[in-house]
Amino acid sequence: MRAILTVARYDLLRSLKQRETFLFGLLMPGIMMLLLGVAMGGSANSATITVDVLDEDNSALSGALIAALRAELEVDDSFRLCVLGADDGDGCAVSAAPDRLEQVADKRLEDTDSFGTIRIPAGFGDALRAGEEATVTYKSSADLTAPTLAEQKIEAAVSRLSGAVAIADLTAHAAESAFGPLDRAAAFETVRARVDAAWDERPVRVRAEGTTSQVSRFGFNQSGPGIATMFVLIFTLNGAALLIYERETGTLQRLFTLPVPRWQTLAGKILGQYVYGLSIFAVLVLAGALMGVQWGDNVAGVVLVMLTYTLAVTALGVALATVARTSAQAVNLSMLFGMTLAPLGGAWWPLEIVPPFMKAVGHLTPVAWGMDAFQEMMFYGGTLADIAPMLGVLLGMAALFFAFGLLRFRYE
Amino acid sequence: MTPTTTPIIELRGLGKQFNPPDGVIAVKDVSFSIMQGEIFSLLGPNGAGKTTTIGMISGLLAPTAGDVIVGGHSVTRESLAVRRLIGVVPQELALYPTLSARQNLAFFGKMYGLGGRELKRRIGEVLEFTELTDRADDPIEQYSGGMKRRVNIGIGLLHRPQVLFLDEPTVAIDPQSRRNILDAVKALNAEGITVLYTTHYMEEAQELSHRVGIIDHGQIIALGTQDELTRTVGEQDTLALKVPDATPELVSALGRLPGVSACVRADGEDGELHVLADEGRRALPDAIRLINEAGLSLQAVEVREPTLEAVFLHLTGRGLRD
Numbered sequence: 001m002r003a004i005l006t007v008a009r010y011d012l013l014r015s016l017k018q019r020e021t022f023l024f025g026l027l028m029p030g031i032m033m034l035l036l037g038v039a040m041g042g043s044a045n046s047a048t049i050t051v052d053v054l055d056e057d058n059s060a061l062s063g064a065l066i067a068a069l070r071a072e073l074e075v076d077d078s079f080r081l082c083v084l085g086a087d088d089g090d091g092c093a094v095s096a097a098p099d100r101l102e103q104v105a106d107k108r109l110e111d112t113d114s115f116g117t118i119r120i121p122a123g124f125g126d127a128l129r130a131g132e133e134a135t136v137t138y139k140s141s142a143d144l145t146a147p148t149l150a151e152q153k154i155e156a157a158v159s160r161l162s163g164a165v166a167i168a169d170l171t172a173h174a175a176e177s178a179f180g181p182l183d184r185a186a187a188f189e190t191v192r193a194r195v196d197a198a199w200d201e202r203p204v205r206v207r208a209e210g211t212t213s214q215v216s217r218f219g220f221n222q223s224g225p226g227i228a229t230m231f232v233l234i235f236t237l238n239g240a241a242l243l244i245y246e247r248e249t250g251t252l253q254r255l256f257t258l259p260v261p262r263w264q265t266l267a268g269k270i271l272g273q274y275v276y277g278l279s280i281f282a283v284l285v286l287a288g289a290l291m292g293v294q295w296g297d298n299v300a301g302v303v304l305v306m307l308t309y310t311l312a313v314t315a316l317g318v319a320l321a322t323v324a325r326t327s328a329q330a331v332n333l334s335m336l337f338g339m340t341l342a343p344l345g346g347a348w349w350p351l352e353i354v355p356p357f358m359k360a361v362g363h364l365t366p367v368a369w370g371m372d373a374f375q376e377m378m379f380y381g382g383t384l385a386d387i388a389p390m391l392g393v394l395l396g397m398a399a400l401f402f403a404f405g406l407l408r409f410r411y412e
Numbered sequence: 413m414t415p416t417t418t419p420i421i422e423l424r425g426l427g428k429q430f431n432p433p434d435g436v437i438a439v440k441d442v443s444f445s446i447m448q449g450e451i452f453s454l455l456g457p458n459g460a461g462k463t464t465t466i467g468m469i470s471g472l473l474a475p476t477a478g479d480v481i482v483g484g485h486s487v488t489r490e491s492l493a494v495r496r497l498i499g500v501v502p503q504e505l506a507l508y509p510t511l512s513a514r515q516n517l518a519f520f521g522k523m524y525g526l527g528g529r530e531l532k533r534r535i536g537e538v539l540e541f542t543e544l545t546d547r548a549d550d551p552i553e554q555y556s557g558g559m560k561r562r563v564n565i566g567i568g569l570l571h572r573p574q575v576l577f578l579d580e581p582t583v584a585i586d587p588q589s590r591r592n593i594l595d596a597v598k599a600l601n602a603e604g605i606t607v608l609y610t611t612h613y614m615e616e617a618q619e620l621s622h623r624v625g626i627i628d629h630g631q632i633i634a635l636g637t638q639d640e641l642t643r644t645v646g647e648q649d650t651l652a653l654k655v656p657d658a659t660p661e662l663v664s665a666l667g668r669l670p671g672v673s674a675c676v677r678a679d680g681e682d683g684e685l686h687v688l689a690d691e692g693r694r695a696l697p698d699a700i701r702l703i704n705e706a707g708l709s710l711q712a713v714e715v716r717e718p719t720l721e722a723v724f725l726h727l728t729g730r731g732l733r734d
């Protein structure tokens with residue numbers, strides 16, 4: 001048994017002595033993570049969606065609507081409201097002549113500085129007060145799921161305001177008919193403010209969960225796990241080349257003449273490769289976290305995915321070692337496998353954007369199951385029970401590849 | 413040391429065919445014993461089956477026929493027990509080039525089951541013996557060919573094996589390193605280690621061994637002490653002719669002379685031809701005539717006692733290096 005650890009330890013030592021390990025194992029994936037992450041929308045924080053507000057009414061009620069919009073939209077970091085032409089300390093100061101603000105808003109939409117414009121037309125407050133129809137328009141760049149979410153929230157804000165206005169109006173009417181003439185405007189405003197405040201303490205709330213997650217699915221949150229799984233795949237598959245190289249140079253044969261059972265020598269080689277893959281994985285996960293990848297709160301889950309995924313690809317490496325004839329061939333095959341299995345399995349872009357057939361094909365690779373498990377935890381707060389199926393598939397793949405590799409391995 | 417008459421290794425009808433049933437038969441029905449304390453050389457040309465034989469004795473290759481008994485243990489049934497008794501020095505440099513000599517020795521020492529102070533002491537002794545103490549901590553890839561060979565040998569010595577297998581340890585190294593290795597082999601044998609040495613250099617077999625087995629095409633074609641072997645050649649002499657730039661035509665013409673059984677180029681020395689003749693002096697005038705006709709010069713002539721090479725020539729009609 002001690003022999004297994006000895007083989008693993010010295011294999012690891014040799015791997016770490018290789019300068020390529022640092023270059024290709026850590027530096028390159030780090031840079032790719034960064035580039036791909038920025039290209040796909042940057043850090044999770046800058047994925048905040050800006051919605052412009054064009055207030056042409058400038059009444060107490062339009063102000064109330066803006067406040068309601070803020071309350072609805074700015075519950076987390078996913079949306080930010082920008083009131084154009086007002087330096088109201090909301091972190092965005094866009095100023096222009098009042099008659100040019102609409103142009104500015106359109107320009108911002110075009111440049112994707114904002115994802116939508118909420119326009120409160122002049123006369124909004126009066127119409128609302130008069131119990132007439134008051135319209136608020138929402139213009140958006142049709143893109144992704146965020147705008148529809150914004151629409152829902154805007155609707156909620158508007159109905160909140162109109163509800164308050166209706167109640168205030170009714171109450172003011174009722175009060176006047178009961179107590180005689182009073183300052184209707186003041187009564188209205190008092191009641192409206194009360195109702196609005198009561199809204200915040202409403203007994204029934206619907207919290208958005210599931211698909212309307214607030215964690216960005218792009219940027220570093222895609223590139224982090226994607227690049228990590230890809231490089232762990234390439235590096236662990238390369239273990240096949242190392243094993244064949246040892247047979248070519250005769251060190252493997254020499255190991256088999258030592259007073260150590262062959263299976264122990266082989267187990268040590270596999271263990272060394274496994275720990276090597278895990279170390280690269282761990283460093284990449286940490287590097288990703290520093291760049292802004294939100295791996296989620298399920299630390300045990302992340303560790304389990306790393307353990308099972310690396311086991312599956314290590315086993316794939318052993319299987320590859322029995323297929324490749326020379327170490328040079330094995331290097332090429334591991335590169336080829338890495339560069340095809342990674343995109344197939346969703347390491348380069350989310351599998352949600354590929355056709356169902358390709359999604360199914362992708363799930364023949366360990367990469368897809370590893371990515372699924374990571375995303376389950378990152379975007380949906382997945383528990384261990386939620387990722388258990390993915391872990392199970394990865395373990396099954398590991399068993400399959402090991403069986404294939406160990407049955408076919410040539411000792412002579 | 414003086415060999416005993418107790419066999420420590422017994423090959424019994426050993427055979428190996430690669431990729432049966434149609435593959436190469438590399439070793440065919442080989443049976444002989446190696447006595448405790450002797451240096452036994454397996455002499456034969458490239459591809460004769462030396463490495464395959466060692467591979468089977470050391471448990472690396474499974475025999476397709478027969479068995480080997482080492483120190484009372486069957487290699488096919490008690491492979492681990494056999495591997496504890498032997499030290500194997502493979503023909504190829506089987507080392508980890510990015511590690512230092514000390515790290516290589518430490519790794520293999522641990523694999524032999526050594527540890528702690530014992531391991532440290534053995535590493536020190538082996539480094540001393542192979543004269544690598546000064547460079548022990550440099551990566552092996554920075555060593556010369558001869559130094560790498562010495563590390564390769566040192567690894568096989570770590571666990572004080574009873575039997576040491578050296579498979580062509582002097583191929584492709586300088587004369588100085590070769591000298592060191594031959595002396596080391598004698599020194600190890602003087603300490604009581606039995607040595608199985610393979611080579612295709614007849615001088616090495618001649619210098620080192622108590623007994624020699626000549627192997628060709630996977631079969632032992634002659635076996636015994638040097639005296640016993642050279643006696644089989646009978647009265648034949650070897651005529652050593654120094655002819656620089658000798659052509660292949662000249663070599664074959666000399667081999668066809670009456671009373672001559674073979675002619676080959678000698679290994680090592682440049683331009684030396686060895687002619688195996690029933691009576692060397694008789695064949696000399698004809699040989700000189702042929703050399704003159706070819707327009708070449710004969711720079712030296714010597715008549716020698718039969719060598720192991722002559723034995724090989726006599727048995728196969730070929731030189732060891734052909």
Ligand SMILES: Nc1ncnc2c1ncn2[C@@H]1O[C@H](COP(=O)(O)OP(=O)(O)O)[C@@H](O)[C@H]1O
Binds near residue numbers: 436461
């Ligand atoms: N792994 C192998 N597969 C097939 N043939 C082999 C293998 N190893 C050696 N041989 C063949 O077996 C014969 C003996 O080889 P070997 O034992 O290496 O000879 P030597 O060591 O005397 O030069 C050669 O014909 C060689 O080509």
Ligand SMILES: [Mg+2]
Binds near residue numbers: 459462463464503
């Ligand atoms: Mg050989």
